[in-house]
Amino acid sequence: MLTIKREPPSQRRFFRLTSPAVAVVKDVPYPTKDWSLGGFRIDDFKGEAVVGERVPAQFGLNFHGFSLGFQVEVEVVRLEANGTLAARFIELGDRERELMLHFASSLTSGEMSPVGDTLARMDIPVTPVSTSPKAHEAAPLPPARLKIKRVVYSVFYILSGTALGLYLLLMLYWHTFRLDVDHAVITVPLHPVISQDLGRVREVMVHEGDAVTTGQPLLRIEDDVLTQELNTARLNLDRARAELRTAGLRLRNEEQKLKVYKDISRNKLAAARELVASLSARKTAAEGQLRRLRALQSGGAVSEQMVEQAESRLAEVQGALAQARAEQRIAESAQVAVRNGAFYDERTLVGDLQSQAVSQEDARERVKLAEAQLKLAEERVDRLTYRAPTNGKVLRMGKVVGMTVNRGETVAIVEPKVAMPVIDAFLTQDEVAVITLGHQATVWIPALDRQFTASVTRIDRTAGFVPEVRAGLGDDVRYAGRGTSERTATVQLAFDELTPEMVRELRGGLPALVSMPKHPAFLRAVKIFLGLAIEDPVTTTKAGTKP
Numbered sequence: 001m002l003t004i005k006r007e008p009p010s011q012r013r014f015f016r017l018t019s020p021a022v023a024v025v026k027d028v029p030y031p032t033k034d035w036s037l038g039g040f041r042i043d044d045f046k047g048e049a050v051v052g053e054r055v056p057a058q059f060g061l062n063f064h065g066f067s068l069g070f071q072v073e074v075e076v077v078r079l080e081a082n083g084t085l086a087a088r089f090i091e092l093g094d095r096e097r098e099l100m101l102h103f104a105s106s107l108t109s110g111e112m113s114p115v116g117d118t119l120a121r122m123d124i125p126v127t128p129v130s131t132s133p134k135a136h137e138a139a140p141l142p143p144a145r146l147k148i149k150r151v152v153y154s155v156f157y158i159l160s161g162t163a164l165g166l167y168l169l170l171m172l173y174w175h176t177f178r179l180d181v182d183h184a185v186i187t188v189p190l191h192p193v194i195s196q197d198l199g200r201v202r203e204v205m206v207h208e209g210d211a212v213t214t215g216q217p218l219l220r221i222e223d224d225v226l227t228q229e230l231n232t233a234r235l236n237l238d239r240a241r242a243e244l245r246t247a248g249l250r251l252r253n254e255e256q257k258l259k260v261y262k263d264i265s266r267n268k269l270a271a272a273r274e275l276v277a278s279l280s281a282r283k284t285a286a287e288g289q290l291r292r293l294r295a296l297q298s299g300g301a302v303s304e305q306m307v308e309q310a311e312s313r314l315a316e317v318q319g320a321l322a323q324a325r326a327e328q329r330i331a332e333s334a335q336v337a338v339r340n341g342a343f344y345d346e347r348t349l350v351g352d353l354q355s356q357a358v359s360q361e362d363a364r365e366r367v368k369l370a371e372a373q374l375k376l377a378e379e380r381v382d383r384l385t386y387r388a389p390t391n392g393k394v395l396r397m398g399k400v401v402g403m404t405v406n407r408g409e410t411v412a413i414v415e416p417k418v419a420m421p422v423i424d425a426f427l428t429q430d431e432v433a434v435i436t437l438g439h440q441a442t443v444w445i446p447a448l449d450r451q452f453t454a455s456v457t458r459i460d461r462t463a464g465f466v467p468e469v470r471a472g473l474g475d476d477v478r479y480a481g482r483g484t485s486e487r488t489a490t491v492q493l494a495f496d497e498l499t500p501e502m503v504r505e506l507r508g509g510l511p512a513l514v515s516m517p518k519h520p521a522f523l524r525a526v527k528i529f530l531g532l533a534i535e536d537p538v539t540t541t542k543a544g545t546k547p
Contacts (some may be wrong), residue, residue, distance in 0.1 A: 016041075017104055024058035025049075025074075025085070035059075037100055039074065046083070049076045054090065061103055070096045177523075179434065181514040183487055184425040186445070188508035191389045193412040199223035199384065201399045201411075208397050211417075212388040218412050219397070221384040221405055226377070233377040237370035244363035248443035251356040269331035279321035279452040286314035322459050392416040421506040423454055423493040425514050432461045432489035434518040441493055441516040448505060454493035456516065491516075 016034040023030050023040050026049075030042040040059065049055065053076050058070030070093075078086040092100075174180070202222035206212060239445065288311040296302040377407070388394075395413045399405060423443060435456060443452045498506070 012382050015104070019103070020062050022060040022069075023087075024060070025087070026055060026093060028235050032138055033084070037089075037092070037097065037104065039077070039086065041084065041086045043083040044083045045079070049079055049085065051076050051079055056483050057087070059089075068099060070099075072096065072436050157487070173355065176520065177515045178519045179427075179431060179518065179520050181425045181427060181431075181491075183427075184271055184423055184443075184512040184514045186421050186506050186510040186512055187424045188415060188421045188506075190395065190508070191414045191416065192410045193218060193389065193414065195221070195386070195405045195407060195409045195411050197221060197223055197226075197384060198405065198407060199226075200404050204397065204399070205402055206394050206397070208394050210394045211392070212394055212414065213391050214388060216388045216415075218386050218388055218394070219399065221411075223381075223384060223388070226381050226384065230374075230377040230381050233370065233374040237367070239372050240366040240370040244360070247360040247363040248357065251360050254356045265334040266330060268334065269328065272324060272328035272331040275324040276321065279317060279324050283314065283317045286310065288316045290314050339446050356429070386411060390414060390416050392419075417506070420498070420501075421495070421503065421508065422457075422514055423495075423514065425491045425493065425512075425516075426487035427489045427491055428485060428487055429461060429489055432459060432491060434490055434520055435459055435516060436519045439517050439519075440496070441514050443493065443495075443515075444513045445506070445510055446513065447510050452498075452502075453496045454514075455496060457494045458492040459489075460491075463488070463490040 014052045016036045018034050021035050021040065023032050025042070025045070026047045028046065028047060032040045033043050034041050049205075054073055055076070056071065057074045058069055058071055060115075064145055072092060074087040074089045075090055076085065077088050078084070166432040199221040201219055203220040205219060212218070217251075290307070293302055293307045293310045297304065297307050392415045395415045397412050398409070399411050403413060437456050437459060439456050441454050441456065443454050445452070495502075495506075
């Protein structure tokens with residue numbers, strides 16, 4: 001019986017051709033021993049290469065007298081000790097592949113030569129390799145060991161499957177009911193010092209890192225307008241005080257002059273009283289003499305002329321007495337006027353004590369007003385000295401001497417000496433919607449390699465929005481976020497228990513990883529369905545009707 005044994009077809013992907021070709025590897029040209037659409041092989045390779053290394057190369061073909069070449073990246077698949085190097089093309093382009101395919105088809109169709117060896121190689125079979133091990137390569141296992149092997153493999157696969165299932169369940173639980181936040185940071189409350197004025201920095205009294213106490217000056221700002229107002233207030237106060245001194249001198253001069261006037265008026269009044277008393281006595285004497293002369297005249301003892309002379313002297317004394325009494329009244333009035341600050345100089349009423357007193361009082365009031373203005377100016381200037389708001393440490397000084405300062409600009413930042421740190425976590429809008437206040441979270445501080453527990457104390461989904469960009473446009477910008485995938489919401493957590501040593505270790509700016517419980521909406525729906533939660537009643541009303 002005739003037995004026909006047929007070799008399996010070639011297992012190569014591409015047929016190899018020996019048509020002349022040149023491969024330039026590491027800037028050295030080599031004639032190819034053979035090549036195909038998948039790669040090439042060269043002899044006498046003199047460079048250095050490693051199997052698996054990718055190097056740039058240039059491959060060239062001689063086609064009808066034309067040299068056609070292209071750049072390509074190849075991978076070294078074999079390097080023999082005799083210098084034979086085999087490489088394969090990596091991501092050959094469509095045009096290069098078409099060129100090589102056309103060249104190969106031309107060779108196989110007889111359009112180009114030599115093709116003898118090529119055609120011979122096209123049908124060379126490849127000897128198949130048996131997939132069953134031979135007896136000397138692997139001896140069969142005994143039945144007992146084979147059973148043990150099956151049991152071991154079964155236990156291994158069961159344990160692996162169980163571990164994988166538990167891992168998947170754990171991942172599903174953490175994905176559904178836990179939220180891991182990588183964008184969190186330790187925050188310590190800071191006290192910024194904000195400028196309320198315009199000016200330039202005149203003096204800086206502290207430096208960054210210095211310890212300060214409450215009210216300690218940090219820096220002083222100089223404002224030309226306030227400085228001018230302060231100088232003007234001081235000049236006004238000096239002028240008012242000078243006017244007060246002048247008014248006081250005038251008043252004292254007037255008081256001294258009035259004192260002299262008082263002595264004069266008192267003397268005049270005494271002289272007038274003495275004169276009145278003297279003239280009154282002379283009048284009494286003249287009246288008695290006239291009565292005696294009239295009695296003697298009736299007896300014819302004296303003449304009529306002597307009686308008339310006596311009457312004349314009496315009339316003269318009476319006139320002088322009347323004038324003296326008028327002078328006495330004038331002196332008494334002058335005494336009263338002196339008490340009131342005026343003096344009669346026998347022609348007019350002189351004296352300016354009251355007006356000088358009024359002037360002095362007016363000057364005193366102007367001094368008080370100037371002092372109040374100066375105090376106000378000093379307070380405004382003293383406001384330019386910015387002080388520490390609390391005991392702590394200067395974290396940053398935003399200005400140096402000579403720099404200008406605008407209103408609302410931060411000139412310094414003070415870190416309190418004793419401040420409880422908190423955690424600020426940044427979430428997306430979808431993540432913040434499933435966080436509940438009061439829930440306890442786990443916090444890990446990588447820098448300290450310590451784990452803490454904290455509770456959610458504040459949720460703000462608008463903290464990272466940017467309404468200031470569209471401020472003043474009349475639009476509703478409460479939810480003008482940058483995007484739903486960006487972390488525009490913040491959640492603040494407070495540490496549950498901290499010792500003073502922990503507070504000192506938890507510095508501001510340390511990164512933190514937070515794991516918080518989630519409260520999905522479907523979980524509440526399930527609780528309501530199972531009766532574990534009560535749905536809040538919602539009252540709905542129709543338009544135009546009262547609830």
